[in-house]
Amino acid sequence: MVNDTRQLNRMAVLTELLRIRPASRKQLAAASGLSAATVTRAVEQLIAEGVLVETSELVSEQRGRRAVLLDVVADRTFVVGVDLGASNARILLADLVGTPVERRELATPVRADAAELAEWLASAARDLAGDRWDRVERLYLGLPGAVGRDGSTISNAPNLPQVEAPGFLELVRLAADRPVGADNDANLALLGEQHFGAARAAPTAVMVTIGAGLGAGIAIDGRILRGARGVVGEFGQLPAGPLGTRLELMVTGPGIMRLAAEAGVRLGSPADLFATDASEPVRALRAHFDQAMLIVLTAATVSCEPEVIVLGGGIAKSLARDLGRYETVLEHHLGTAPRLTASELGDFAGATGAVVAALHEVYRSMGIDERAFGDLPVAAAV
Amino acid sequence: MVNDTRQLNRMAVLTELLRIRPASRKQLAAASGLSAATVTRAVEQLIAEGVLVETSELVSEQRGRRAVLLDVVADRTFVVGVDLGASNARILLADLVGTPVERRELATPVRADAAELAEWLASAARDLAGDRWDRVERLYLGLPGAVGRDGSTISNAPNLPQVEAPGFLELVRLAADRPVGADNDANLALLGEQHFGAARAAPTAVMVTIGAGLGAGIAIDGRILRGARGVVGEFGQLPAGPLGTRLELMVTGPGIMRLAAEAGVRLGSPADLFATDASEPVRALRAHFDQAMLIVLTAATVSCEPEVIVLGGGIAKSLARDLGRYETVLEHHLGTAPRLTASELGDFAGATGAVVAALHEVYRSMGIDERAFGDLPVAAAV
């Protein structure tokens, strides 16, 4: 049968429970639109499978029988999300509902070859998980490069070329003995910000990460836009500088230093460009930078009309003061502008997004409808 | 019941029939994954409702009972698609499966106010449909401006400001006594090319229209990307020209003429810029144009990594020779490039897309799952 009603309804109940956790059977019936009888039967089966448990009863002032609260068994399943940067790796262990339980920041073993890197990743994950390792169901990696739509072809990762080796992900899979997924780090950072950070409740959003390079992730209606070859969001490649230079050469850390050198200006670090008491030649450089940034932001805006653009990465930290100004100019040019905001999750945005992506895979394997992934997992109410 | 199996399966059968028309019950069972018994019952009901009919039997060389072919009753329902341009309006009558039955090109009554324009549209539609008018279920308009996500707020239509009047669509609805939808003309042109033109079988595609203005439509996985305020695809707003001028001022017809005048070059028409025997100063202008075009094309590529970019509009006609060159440069910059191709539907792309959009509304009202819209209606096999 194409349409297995039973399974469908069971998953609808589970989905609602993940959304409004914990909840009574009655609440689930109302939220899912199913009858109380069906919910009772679905819950019965889910409890038998060990997916749900009855938790403490809801204490209320009302009269009448007390509702029995249900919750998913969160600590039966864990995932590990890794943001494998060119210099540092952030690694995060989270449970089935997305609660982070362990986090760690390590130096990436940049000299390791693909096999050694895979081994290192697996042992780092094992280490982080400790005795929960046998309950870890998946790893997910954020990589500083383009990941093809198939989720295995990796290219364009000049800062960590080992990961481009064919079969790298397979090596990680073998070393960790777990399914492994991967995506571009900018995509995952956006996914993280959408579920737990600055882009909460913004199903259509862009995250621009500016540091050593320029990358962007685009999410439309809660889904990360992933091209076949991973060039989505490469706004840095726009040949929009003077003489057709690429924007990447203008707004990234190395680009700023190079431009300054060419102009005969001495900068201690890229951050000096943004000093409030800068000298006149630095200000001139700054004007060029601003123009390039505006092109990037305009391109991001017209590419999908996001509700919010999140800025992350080293350079973005220096831009906090300027977001309002950029927003005004965008509004002036386009008649409307997305909200510009700094990353909330900072260095762990990528690892957080990797956790979210890993959980989506787990949810998929459980049979939950993909259309619910936009708002799952839900950030725990504070 | 949240999940009405019966209705779901009936619509699955109808959807498959729309895809592989005409087909026997057995074919439908195979295509939909349902059992033959269920298909028989679903078809019985659909025939009773007048949605399907049995057509001539399939004559085959095989032995055995002949399959009875089924087809949707296409001429029971029509839609009208209109591309309301600033100077010309194209209007198209099509049946339920997207077969165009009447087409007409009229001068837009540019001096009419909103109410008069609405009346004019309604009578043009009535006129085109003739005695089929009572079977016309919907109108759909392509407008030279931004249409909000709600499908009624229209803005940014300087070339036909009447349509910005609040309630314009409501006036059309009243005048035609039919439901009316609207979208940006570039979006609809893309939709048309995706279903019947150059972007067939390309679920992710961009269409860039360059004429008096620059507009673009973006489709991802068969769905037109529609922003809340309609700035999606406004690549012409990128402030990427010299001194931050907008690209729109460089690649459109008026922009070309203006740049030429500023450079002291005399051009009879924008098309002269693309003459093969151009003089040296014209070639210099042409180089600037090419650079601006490359920025637009790069922006379009990194915005969603389309499989194909369709170029339409007056200026694009002059670019046919250059598409290969652009493609090569893009490939060189990005490592990968979409296929660049000229519009196949030409002036009627927008009206065709309006028909497709109208049919989607009709399909939706019939209960067909939106996820099937990506490949419905299907272009008739030649």
Next chain:
DNA sequence: TCATTTTGATTTCATCCAGCAATCAAAGTC
């Protein structure tokens, strides 16, 4: 203290619907 009320969960029961398999229908083949 105990009947009453209220609310949540479960169970009973009628109904609906899909799929399997048997049957019917309509052709060609030997």
Next chain:
DNA sequence: GACTTTGATTGCTGGATGAAATCAAAATGA
């Protein structure tokens, strides 16, 4: 004219839902 083959229909069974009755567990009030 019996047999084979293929497509469509129908009888039957099992599974799943929802409405309503029932059970369960609490507070309330006489």
